[in-house]
Amino acid sequence: MKNYVLLGAMLALVACGQSSGDKAASAGAAASDIKMIDLVTTQDGSPLKIDAALFDTPAAKEFITTGKNPYIGNEEAIKGGKKVFNLYSCVACHGGHAEGAVAPGLIGPSFKYAKNATNKGMFETIWHGTNGGMGAKGLGLMQPDTPTEGLRPDDVLKVQAFIRSNSTITGNE
Numbered sequence: 001m002k003n004y005v006l007l008g009a010m011l012a013l014v015a016c017g018q019s020s021g022d023k024a025a026s027a028g029a030a031a032s033d034i035k036m037i038d039l040v041t042t043q044d045g046s047p048l049k050i051d052a053a054l055f056d057t058p059a060a061k062e063f064i065t066t067g068k069n070p071y072i073g074n075e076e077a078i079k080g081g082k083k084v085f086n087l088y089s090c091v092a093c094h095g096g097h098a099e100g101a102v103a104p105g106l107i108g109p110s111f112k113y114a115k116n117a118t119n120k121g122m123f124e125t126i127w128h129g130t131n132g133g134m135g136a137k138g139l140g141l142m143q144p145d146t147p148t149e150g151l152r153p154d155d156v157l158k159v160q161a162f163i164r165s166n167s168t169i170t171g172n173e
């Protein structure tokens, strides 16, 4: 009987060792192996490549696998997004509530680029800009010589939560 107990304990140990090994392997692969949706530029619809490792928060991971922005309606995220909206001068061109100023309003429901009614489309526009006066705001794209300048994906999702908080649409429809 004793032997069976010992054997059982040993098997349990072996099983434990294996499963934690598997977990470590899959966690290591996760950053590069997540199934990313295809993003395209607003300029001409060509593929928009962004390093998977930049999608480093739960919200950013959810966005890049589903195209949905989980921050919509989240008060904390909206507050954070308002700060980004001011810090990156969106406010100067688009107005304090994204209602429009020298640049078009961002609250919809109709947009200059129809795709901005969706959070995926608006993410692409904010990240990579347009041909008509909207500069790219994505990390490393604002100033080619300053790779640390620009919004991280998580910031874009928060700024979008702020924009949509002034809007009648959520963009996740």
Ligand code: HEC
Pocket: 084, 085, 088, 089, 090, 091, 092, 093, 094, 102, 103, 104, 105, 106, 110, 111, 112, 113, 114, 116, 122, 125, 126, 130, 131, 132, 133, 134, 135, 137, 159
């Ligand atoms: C220097 C002025 C300027 C700043 C700063 C600016 N934008 Fe814009 N934005 C524009 C202009 C001009 C357009 C219209 C572009 C066009 O017609 O192609 C635009 C268009 C957009 C659109 C598409 C609107 C539509 O109707 O399709 C979005 C979304 C947007 N901007 C978001 C932002 C966000 C978010 C920020 C801050 C991170 C920002 N913009 C900062 C000038 C600006």
